[in-house]
Amino acid sequence: MQRDTFEQSLWSALAPTSAELPPAQGLLHADVTIIGAGVLGLSAALALAEAGCSILVVEAEQIAFGASGRNTGFVVPSLKGSLSLAQAAKLVGPAKADSLLRAVGHAGSLVFDLIRRLKIDCSAEQTGVVQAAVNDAGLAVIDMQVRGYASVGVTLEAADAERIRTITGFAGYRGALIVPTGGQINPLAYVRGLATAAAAAGARIYQGRVASMQPAAAGWCLRTTQGAEIHTAKVISATNAMVGDLLPPVARAIIPLQSYQIATQPLNEDVRRAILPARQPLVDLRNHPFALRWSPDNRLVTGGAALFDGGDSVARMARFLLKRLNRLVPGLPGLRVEHAWRGAIAGTGDFMPRVWDLGHGLFAPIGCNGRGIALSTALGSCMAQYLLTGDPHTLPVPVTAPRPWRVPVLKGIAPSAWLMQARLKDWHNDVKSKR
Numbered sequence: 001m002q003r004d005t006f007e008q009s010l011w012s013a014l015a016p017t018s019a020e021l022p023p024a025q026g027l028l029h030a031d032v033t034i035i036g037a038g039v040l041g042l043s044a045a046l047a048l049a050e051a052g053c054s055i056l057v058v059e060a061e062q063i064a065f066g067a068s069g070r071n072t073g074f075v076v077p078s079l080k081g082s083l084s085l086a087q088a089a090k091l092v093g094p095a096k097a098d099s100l101l102r103a104v105g106h107a108g109s110l111v112f113d114l115i116r117r118l119k120i121d122c123s124a125e126q127t128g129v130v131q132a133a134v135n136d137a138g139l140a141v142i143d144m145q146v147r148g149y150a151s152v153g154v155t156l157e158a159a160d161a162e163r164i165r166t167i168t169g170f171a172g173y174r175g176a177l178i179v180p181t182g183g184q185i186n187p188l189a190y191v192r193g194l195a196t197a198a199a200a201a202g203a204r205i206y207q208g209r210v211a212s213m214q215p216a217a218a219g220w221c222l223r224t225t226q227g228a229e230i231h232t233a234k235v236i237s238a239t240n241a242m243v244g245d246l247l248p249p250v251a252r253a254i255i256p257l258q259s260y261q262i263a264t265q266p267l268n269e270d271v272r273r274a275i276l277p278a279r280q281p282l283v284d285l286r287n288h289p290f291a292l293r294w295s296p297d298n299r300l301v302t303g304g305a306a307l308f309d310g311g312d313s314v315a316r317m318a319r320f321l322l323k324r325l326n327r328l329v330p331g332l333p334g335l336r337v338e339h340a341w342r343g344a345i346a347g348t349g350d351f352m353p354r355v356w357d358l359g360h361g362l363f364a365p366i367g368c369n370g371r372g373i374a375l376s377t378a379l380g381s382c383m384a385q386y387l388l389t390g391d392p393h394t395l396p397v398p399v400t401a402p403r404p405w406r407v408p409v410l411k412g413i414a415p416s417a418w419l420m421q422a423r424l425k426d427w428h429n430d431v432k433s434k435r
C-alpha cells in the first residue's frame, strides 16, 4: 500500500508551522458545523464566523490535510479549459449561467484580496496565470473564454505565439489566455492562514473524525471516533474526495482521482531567467494538461494524473513527470526530484462544482476539481451567504441532490478511462492541427 505523502510535499517543507488542533471532546453545540478543514470548509467558516454565527470545524487529521495542502498552488479563476462555456451554462441552467461565470471570473481577486486583508504569509504572487494552446482546439478555447468572460465584465487577455514564447521561454505554444487576476501561492500556508483568521473571528476548530451523523429535533447530532457529541442546526460537509464511509450518497456520486506532484532541486539564476522569467504559472490547454511553476525557493513544480495507481505509483509518476518535463521544456539542466507527493481530487465527471442538499440542513459543496483554490474559496463564501440568508441566488450553481454512478464498477475504471481518452483526444487534436 502507498504510504501517505502529506509530509513529503514541498509545501510542508516551506509553510510556516501551525499549532496542533485541540481534540473535540464531550458535548459541543454550534449553529453550523463544518466537517473538513480544507480551503472550502475554512472559507465558509471564516465568512460565517465574521457574520457572528457560532461555528465548529471538525478536521479528521490536521488543517489542509486533503487536496488543499497538496495541490500545485495555482490560483486559476476559470472553469476547466476543455469545458465549453455553453456546456457549463447548460449544466447549471440559464438562470445560473451568468452568476457562475461572474463568481469564477472574480475568484482570483477574491483569493488575493483575502490574502492581503488577512495578511496571510503564503508566498502569494498575483502574476496572472497563463493557459497556453498547443493546437487549434486550444486556440478555440481561448477565443471562447475571452468572449464568454467579457460578457460578465471580466477581462482576459489573448496572447499570440510570439508573446507566449517570451512568457514561457520556449517554443511549442500557438497562443495563450492570460488571466491577470490569477497567480500562485503556497496552498498549505494559505489554508493555515484561513484557519488562523477563522479562529480569530470566533470559529472553534477541533481535531476529530466525524464517524456518524443522525438527524435530531433541532438539526443534527454528530459523533466523532473519540466520542465527542456535537449538536448543530446545520452542517456543511467539506470532505471533498476524502468523504470515506461518512456520507454514502456523496461517495457514490464522485470519482476520486489521484493527482501527483514533483518539485526539483532549486535552480540557478540562468535557468530562472530562461524559463517562465516573469514567474507566471503555466497550464496548457491539453485535455491532459501540462502545468509548470516556480516555487518560492526556485524549484520547478509540475504534476499530473496517473493511468494506474499501484503501490509504488508516487515513485513511478515522479519518473514519468520528470521525463515529460524534460521533453516539453528544452534546455533544462540535469534535474532531480527532491519532493514527490500526491492528493485526491473529487471528480464530478463534467468538471463542474456542485452544491448537494442532503436534507435537514446538511449540504455538501464539492467538485471544484483542479480549480479548487479559487473556486472553493468562492464557493465556501457563497455557501456561508446561503446559510445566512436561505437565498439560493447567493450560490453560483443550483442546489441539487447527488446522483450516484449507475454502474458502480465503471467508477473504478473511470479515472484511467478518462485519462486515456484525454490523451487520445490530445493526439487527435494535434494531428488535425498539423494537417
Ligand SMILES: Cc1cc2nc3c(=O)[nH]c(=O)nc-3n(C[C@H](O)[C@H](O)[C@H](O)COP(=O)(O)OP(=O)(O)OC[C@H]3O[C@@H](n4cnc5c(N)ncnc54)[C@H](O)[C@@H]3O)c2cc1C
Pocket: 035, 036, 037, 038, 039, 040, 041, 058, 059, 060, 061, 062, 063, 064, 065, 066, 067, 068, 069, 070, 071, 072, 073, 074, 075, 076, 208, 209, 210, 211, 238, 239, 240, 241, 242, 243, 244, 246, 258, 259, 260, 261, 303, 342, 343, 344, 345, 366, 368, 369, 370, 371, 372, 373, 374, 375, 376
Ligand atoms: C495534486 C493536486 C493538485 C491540484 N492542483 C490545483 C491547483 O493548482 N489549483 C487549484 O485551484 N486546485 C488544484 N487542485 C484542486 C484543489 O486542491 C481542491 O479542489 C481543493 O483543495 C478542495 O478543497 P476542499 O476544502 O474541498 O477539500 P480538501 O482540501 O480535500 O479537504 C477535505 C478535508 O476533510 C477532512 N475530512 C474528511 N473526512 C472527514 C471526517 N469524517 N471528519 C472530519 N474531517 C474529515 C480531510 O481530512 C481533509 O482535510 C489540486 C488537487 C490535487 C489533489
